[in-house]
Amino acid sequence: xxxxxxxxxxxxxxxxxxxxxxxxxxxxxxxxxxxxxxxxxxxxxxxxxxxxxxxxxxxxxxxxxxxxxxxxxxxxxxxxxxxxxxxxxxxxxxxxxxxxxxxxxxxxxxxxxxxxxxxxxxxxxxxxxxxxxxxxxxxxxxxxxxxxxxxxxxxxxxxxxxxxxxxxxxxxxxxxxxxxxxxxxxxxxxxxxxxxxxxxxxxxxxxxxxxxxxxxxxxxxxxxxxxxxxxxxxxxxxxxxxxxxxxxxxxxxxxxxxxxxxxxxxxxxxxxxxxxxxxxxxxxxxxxxxxxxxxxxxxxxxxxxxxxxxxxxxxxxxxxxxxxxxxxxxxxxxxxxxxxxxxxxxxxxxxxxxxxxxxxxxxxxxxxxxxxxxxxxxxxxxxxxxxxxxxxxxxxxxxxxxxxxxxxxxxxxxxxxxxxxxxxxxxxxxxxxxxxxxxxxxxxxxx
Numbered sequence: 001x002x003x004x005x006x007x008x009x010x011x012x013x014x015x016x017x018x019x020x021x022x023x024x025x026x027x028x029x030x031x032x033x034x035x036x037x038x039x040x041x042x043x044x045x046x047x048x049x050x051x052x053x054x055x056x057x058x059x060x061x062x063x064x065x066x067x068x069x070x071x072x073x074x075x076x077x078x079x080x081x082x083x084x085x086x087x088x089x090x091x092x093x094x095x096x097x098x099x100x101x102x103x104x105x106x107x108x109x110x111x112x113x114x115x116x117x118x119x120x121x122x123x124x125x126x127x128x129x130x131x132x133x134x135x136x137x138x139x140x141x142x143x144x145x146x147x148x149x150x151x152x153x154x155x156x157x158x159x160x161x162x163x164x165x166x167x168x169x170x171x172x173x174x175x176x177x178x179x180x181x182x183x184x185x186x187x188x189x190x191x192x193x194x195x196x197x198x199x200x201x202x203x204x205x206x207x208x209x210x211x212x213x214x215x216x217x218x219x220x221x222x223x224x225x226x227x228x229x230x231x232x233x234x235x236x237x238x239x240x241x242x243x244x245x246x247x248x249x250x251x252x253x254x255x256x257x258x259x260x261x262x263x264x265x266x267x268x269x270x271x272x273x274x275x276x277x278x279x280x281x282x283x284x285x286x287x288x289x290x291x292x293x294x295x296x297x298x299x300x301x302x303x304x305x306x307x308x309x310x311x312x313x314x315x316x317x318x319x320x321x322x323x324x325x326x327x328x329x330x331x332x333x334x335x336x337x338x339x340x341x342x343x344x345x346x347x348x349x350x351x352x353x354x355x356x357x358x359x360x361x362x363x364x365x366x367x368x369x370x371x372x373x374x375x376x377x378x379x380x381x382x383x384x385x386x387x388x389x390x391x392x393x394x395x396x397x398x399x400x401x402x403x404x405x406x407x408x409x410x411x412x413x414x415x416x417x418x419x420x421x422x423x424x425x426x427x428x429x430x431x432x433x434x435x436x437x438x439x440x441x442x443x444x445x446x447x
Contacts, residue, residue, distance in 0.1 A: 023172045034160045053141045057122045061139040067128025078141050085134040118143050181215035198226040246277040287415040294422045300342045308337040327361050333369040339447050345423045352420040357381040380442035391433050395421040
């Protein structure tokens with residue numbers, strides 16, 4: 001039966017606040033430290049005083065016994081007296097409650113009276129002609145029931161207690177204020193957990209200690225999570241919106257084809273529409289997956305690439321596409337230009353920029369690769385250009401420019417330039433879009 005009883009574990013320290021734990025810890029340390037110092041100081045001080053009293057006692061009695069000093073009954077807290085060989089007091093005095101008749105020659109001896117007062121006395125036989133032979137000199141000093149006995153320790157203890165209270169309260173306030181960001185973090189995290197509101201932030205005062213830095217990092221993390229959440233929601237919304245149209249078209253054409261199966265020509269037209277929309281969806285899904293992979297990348301593998309040669313080969317592959325659309329391709333590519341980057345991603349960037357230029361150009365596309373202060377890649381078309389408002393938005397996912405810049409055969413997903421921008425960001429490069437005089441747009445990449 002007893003073996004079946006489970007042990008109940010109780011950890012009271014886990015229910016106590018961090019502020020209290022820290023305060024209790026260093027307060028205990030201070031109490032022990034001060035207590036040790038008080039006890040040590042008391043005993044050390046008492047011993048030092050007693051040793052000094054003994055030393056002074058021996059010196060005074062010796063001087064009088066040797067006749068080197070004039071006799072006085074009281075000297076520097078020492079009571080002095082002279083006795084004959086029979087023990088009769090012939091000079092000086094003794095403390096009122098001091099009752100010692102026997103002599104301890106040359107030895108410091110301790111005596112306690114009826115009131116528990118402590119005395120130390122020292123006897124020495126006289127060798128002085130002033131006192132005469134057969135005389136005894138006694139010195140008595142009281143070493144208890146004075147300030148060093150109990151008043152001084154009491155003062156030290158009371159003073160220590162006051163100091164401890166001040167330190168405890170001051171430390172508590174300091175720790176409480178220092179840990180405020182931690183409490184705020186706890187409350188903010190709890191609020192976010194219950195409400196799913198990532199807009200909440202910790203109110204942090206100015207400070208540079210570890211706690212304030214932790215609070216700042218926590219807010220930065222929340223900023224990042226909020227942005228990521230917004231991007232995710234927007235991305236999901238955009239994907240749903242973009243896929244809705246081709247799916248609707250496919251469903252409509254499928255329904256139409258079923259109703260007109262007797263007409264081969266009409267059915268063929270429906271199949272062509274379905275095929276076209278399916279390919280569009282395939283391209284879009286592949287680009288979405290590509291963006292997702294790029295978003296998950298923090299670092300990429302890089303190597304030295306002879307960029308000028310790669311670009312020339314790519315342009316040669318594109319010649320037939322430009323010729324089919326009767327678009328003139330001009331190029332000014334300097335030799336032996338090298339870049340440090342990921343070859344696969346760089347070639348994807350080039351494909352996107354060339355495809356974009358081919359899509360919107362009227363008669364000419366111009367490619368420039370030069371090296372001055374930095375490496376510059378320019379891809380320019382002679383279309384109608386891009387407005388200032390669109391220049392800001394073209395990097396957004398699923399964004400498409402004005403219809404006047406879009407051809408009737410355009411099946412663009414609006415993801416090409418977003419992928420390009422992501423690739424450039426991963427390489428820590430810069431890209432911008434300018435007006436191409438007299439007409440068109442010019443994409444400029446600083447490598």
